[in-house]
Amino acid sequence: MNNILEWISQPWPWYVAGPLIALVMFSMLFFGKSFGLSANLRTMCSILGAGKSCEFFDFDWKTQTWNLVFALGLVLGGLISHLYLGYEPAANISETTITELQALGINNPGETLVPTEIFNWENLLSVQGFIFMVVGGFLVGFGTRYAGGCTSGHAISGLSDLQPASLVAVIGFFIGGLIMTYFILPYLLVM
Template structure:
């Protein structure tokens, strides 16, 4: 069983599971998105007393908090119990692009020059993480949701703002990959 879980799953299996989850969420009148958990956690901690955004009945979102906990536990289990010592499989063109920027091919899930424990405390990396976290938080709030909420839940619900947001995510990703990433590194 562990060998099956360690293998990459085909897109049509993952897509079918995501579609099934979305059908169930739509049936029960729920919308999916991880960024809404931040609002729920803040409301549960009493932030609604000071900020109107957090003043709502957070108990209606317990199902989403359980999903968040399950995602974290699933990540912990996959990184320990079913972890593979095989490096992530990426295209040769990506390896060449990374090498041109000074990164070695990943030996695990990501390049150690970016995410290794010995580099995480360099001042440049701390600023990159803080800046990226701020931009993600601001962008999530400004766009009214995160990439998973808009791309999976919003598009399956045929919401026009989600289509605009997803196009913006892709354009932003292309700008980051081809213009900003080479400048930063």
């Protein structure tokens, strides 16, 4: 039993995780479902009655119950892995990235999943924290709605369903990420 728990608590190799993702996607395609976590926000707003004042939320949310259950499973799976399967808060990043982040003022990059110099409650009231958390959160939400889905919906579900719009969206995600990483982030970190 200990060997099984030890195996489960380690990151799964690509040749196990990849086919499992493919199996889930093929089964979703077979049953006529499309994957995307951002759709859950629309469903929750519809459940709470937003459809009475906004046409976008006026749909039969009961058809999306499976997606809410899937999102709940993600939360429970994360909780179980954190509590029982040896959660490690450090991020495994390269030495080059560590050196570059230290040059930008991040003291212990990789020690935690997110840099505490940026993501903390005190920083929220600063200009830098407001830009990272509030403006960044707004842009993620706006971009998700504008693109018709989130990264998981387009990159996993849309590409496996061979949707051209998803290919364009995923290319846009990568271009945006590269622009942010190399041209905008360095200026935000030295604010």
